[in-house]
Amino acid sequence: MAKVDSIDIVEPISEKTCFHHWIIGDPDGPTSSGKCKLCGTQRDFMNYFEGSSWGSDISLDQLGKSTGATREASYVSVAPSITYDEEE
Structure with a gap:
């Protein structure tokens, strides 16, 4: 093995x-x-990505409006046909 000198x-x-x-x-x-x-330099780091909803004051309703989504979902619009298992 080679000897390694320390550097101050x-x-x-x-x-x-x-x-x-x-x-x-x-x-x-x-x-x-x-x-x-x-x-020893100190700095703050963001806990979110730029463009995420946490980085701005945009509500979920406002985000949904840009895609045409609504929060009032009924079972009919979510599942057009609901099937029931036969009762035993």
Whole structure:
């Protein structure tokens, strides 16, 4: 085996040169706070994708209107023919 010499870091890693390794906390509402494992920089991360309903104030009714869906579904519109099992 080859001997590996250890290297002492003289300067701490700066935020500008760091390739961040984020440690992100548990979800806390729409954002979670994270901290870089290497340089200690802190930042908030979104807990949703852009364009999702959580990222905006759009209700389910408003989302449904764009597709023509309604929330008033009757059994007839959901299942045009309902079959019943024969009673034993």
